[in-house]
Amino acid sequence: MKIRKNDNVVVIAGNDKGKTGKILKVFRKDNRVIVEGINLRKRHTKPSQSNPQGGILEKESPIHFSNVMLIDPNNSKPTRLGSQIILDEKTGKKKRVRISRTSGEMI
DSSP states (O other): OOOOTTOEEEEOSSTTTTOEEEEEEEETTTTEEEETTSSEEEEEEOOOSSSSSOEEEEEEOOEEGGGEEEEOTTTOSEEOEEEEEEEOTTTOOEEEEEEETTTOOBO
């Protein structure tokens, strides 16, 4: 999975198709991500000490990572991701970086 936390993504399938948001959490084992403001579900809660009023809360649910696409920071359009191995100048070690397929720039 090439998508990481804090990446800006656009939803390409499902009820929220076309909406954009930031990734809050990644579940690598399940191949799912939670995107801010996407796939909202209502949860009925009892009053508690942390939430004395109770009521109905809206919370983001995970969606499959194949239903989101990274937004290229250079041109603000959805892009596929590739990877490239470069030589780190400071340490002299090889390092894998993510590359945008549309612009060819590092992300």
